[in-house]
Amino acid sequence: MKKLLMIGACSIAMHVSQGQTKTNTQDAKMNAFVNSLMQKMTVEEKIGQLNLVTPGGTVTGSVVSKDVDNKIRNGQVGSLFGITGPDKIRKAQEIAVNNSRLHIPLIFGLDVIHGHRTIFPIPLGLSCSWNMDMIEKSASIAASEATADGLSWVYSPMVDIARDPRWGRVSEGSGEDTYLGCKVATAMVKGYQGNGYSDPTKVMACVKHFALYGAAEAGRDYNTTDMSRIKMYEYYLPPYKAAVDAGVSSVMSSFNEVDGVPATANKWLMTDLLRKQWGFKGFVVTDYTAINEMIDHGLGDLQRVSAEALKAGIDMDMVGEGFLTTLQKSLKEGKVTIAQINEACKRVLEAKYKLGLFDDPYRYCNEQRFNSAILTDANRAAAREFATKSMVLLKNNNNVLPLQKGKTIALIGPLADNKRNMLGTWSVSGDPEKSIPVLQGLKNVAGNDANILYARGCNISDDTMFAKKVNAFGKEIEIDARSLQQMIDEAIATANKADVVVTVLGEAADMTGEASSMSDIGLQKSQKRLLEELKKTGKPIVIVLLNGRPMTLTWEDQNADAILDAWFSGTEAGNAIADVLFGNYNPSGKLTMSFPRNVGQIPIYYNHKNTGRPYSGVGTGKFRSNYLDVSNDPLYPFGYGLSYTSFTYSNVTLSSPAMKQDQKITASVTVTNSGKFDGTETVQLYIRDLVGTITRPVKELKGYQQVTLKAGESKKVDFTISVEDLKFYNSDLKRVAEPGDFKVFIGTNSRDVKDASFKLVQ
Ligand code: BGC
8 A cells, every 4th residue: 555655656756857956746646645645535534544542541521432443443533642662652553554444543642832752840830930942942852752652643742821820731832922922932933843743753733722712700610711803813812823824734723602602603713814824834623622622612413513614614523423323424415515524634634744644654664763862861860950950949037048968857748759640630641759849959969068858747638528629640649647736846846956847848740630610729638737737847948849839828928938839840840940059059940920929819911901090009099990808919920930039120221212014123132140150041122102093901922031150150131122012903804003202121020120211204
C-alpha cells in the first residue's frame, strides 16, 4: 500500500511547473496525493477518518471507545489518543497500515500540557516567568519527549483567557492578560511545531479550547459563557488567533456556548471567523464527546447535533462517535452533503501527509529515542531552571528569605514531603515517583549548611467527601490516622526547636484543572489551623505555596513573614524550591493573574473599565463603584512579584509629547538595582486611552522587558510605542486608533507605576 501511495505522490509531482515556489509545489503534491487517495475511499472510510478514539488512559467524559482494534481494521478510526510508547503505538499503527483496506495510518495524540515525562511547572506558573524563550523551550522539550514516546499530536496550548480563579482550569492557561496570552500562544506553537515536521522531534499542536472557555459563568467548569463581540475580539479571541498566525495545525472546540450556540456547532466561530477571517488551514477536533453533549445543551438528538457540528466546520469527533454512527444517515436524508464530509476528510488526511505518516507510518516509533530522549539529565535540569523562574515571591518581611546558612529549619506541612502532588494537574505521563519533594530538595541543596527538621502538621484537607472527589486520579489527599491536634502538637514541638519555620501548604494537584472549580479558594481549614498555631510560636514563618490558581491569602499575608508561590513546579519541584529558598536563584516571577482579597471580588482583573462612578479608595464616599466591606484592589495585582533585591524606577520620559499615526514615541525609564542581590526585573509598560468612542480600560499591558542587573547597577529601558499599541475594536468591530490623549505607565507591576502623557494627533 505504502508503495502505491508513493507512486501516486510521485507521478503528480511531474505535473508541477518549474517556476512554482517550494510551498506551492509541496501543496500541489499533497493535494494530488490526498485527492487520489480519496477517490479510492468509500463514504464509510471517509467518515472513519473523522473518528478519534481512546481506549482509556485520560478519560474526562462519560464514555470510552469500545472495540478499538476492530474499528481500526474496518477503517472506522482516523486517530487515537491515550496510549504511549513506541511498542504500543507501533502495534496500533500496524493494525491500520496492515489490516485496514486502504492502509491509512493513524495520528496518535495525547494531553501533553506542561511537559510530557519530564514535567514542568503548570502553564499558569510558566507564564509567570514572562520568559517566552523559556516557554518555547519547554514546549520544544515536551515535543521531543512526546515524539520519542510515539506521539505526533499534543492537545496544547490552552490559551483560554480567564478572570475567575474559581475556575480550576486557570492552571492550564496563561492568566488574565491578552497581550501576554498571545505571546505565550505563539511561543508554545513554535516550541511544539518548530519549522515543520521534517524534524521528527516536532509534534502537531492543538490550540484549545476554541473559544471563550475561560469565561464560564461563576467560574464553574463547562458553564455558559455570554459576552459582547467587542469583549471577544479585544480580550478573549486574540490568543487563539495568535496560535493560528503562528501556524498551529489543529484547533479544539470548547464545551461552552458562544452567542447561544455551543462552540462545536457554531458555524460563525468555526468557519466564518476561524477559516474565513483568520485563514486557518488545519483541522478542527471537538473536545471530549462535545458533539454528544449538545444533546444536553438542548440542540437535538445525536444525528442532528452531529450534522450541525460537521456543517459548522468540525472535522474530527473526539470519542463520542456521533459522526461515525449518524453521518451516513444524514447524508442519505440530505442533512449533510458529501462535499462537507469530503472537506473534513481531506483536512485530516492532509495533517497525516504533513506529519510524514504516509511516507513512514512508524516515524514516531523510534525505540532508540524512546530510550535516550526521555527524562534526561538535561531535561530535568531544564525543569529545575524553568521552575525557579516561574515562582513568585509574594511577601518577604525583614528579608527572612533567602534562608540563612547554619540554621535549624522546621519544614512543616502536608505538601512538604509529598511526591504525589508536585506535578500538578494534567501531567498524565508524568511519574510522581520521579519527582523531588520539598524535604529532599532542601536537603540536596543545603547539604551540611542547614539542620532540617520535618513534621507533617496537618492533612491537605480533613474533609473526606471532598478528598474523595479530588482523589479521582490518585491519592492526592491522604488523611492521616492521627487527629489534627496530634499533628499540630508535633509541628509546634518541631517549630520550637528551629530558627525559622517553612510551611509547605496549598492545594492538592487536582484541586485545580478540569472539573475542579471551587467556591472557596482559600487554604483548607486544617491548614489554616496549623498556621494559626505555628504563628503563636513567635518563630518567623515562611509559606511555600503549591497551588494551581490565585488563592485568597488575606490572613496569610498579614501573618506570615514570607510567601513564595511555587505553583505546582513539576518533576524538579523540591530542588527548584530549595534553590529559591536558599537564594541560589533570586525570584523573578510576576503574577499573570490577580489574587483577590476574597471570593466576593471575583471576577477581578487589572484591565477593568473605569465606570461613571469610579472607585476612589477605601472609605471615600458611598455612591461609588465599590464594596462596603472590602477595597476594590486585589491583594496582589497582575504583574506583581518581589525579588530578594529591590528595584527603583526613575520618572518616565517620552521622546515627544505627541505622535502622528505613522510616527513612534519612545518611553524610557532608568531602573536601578538598589538592593544587595543581583536580580532580574520585568519592566512593564501599560497604556491608557483617556477618551474614546467606546470606553477603554484603566490600563492595558503593551510591552515588557526583562533586565538582569547586578546589585547597584542601573539600566535605561526604552519602549517604542507605535499606533498599533493604541488600537482597539470599535463598535463596528474595526481596529482603530483614535486621536486624543493617552497615558503611558511603566513600573514593576500593574499597580506600582510611574506615568507620562502624550497625544495621538491626526
Ligand atoms: C479536555 C481537553 C482535553 C481532552 C482530551 C477534555 O475533557 O477539556 O482539554 O484535551 O479532554 O483529554
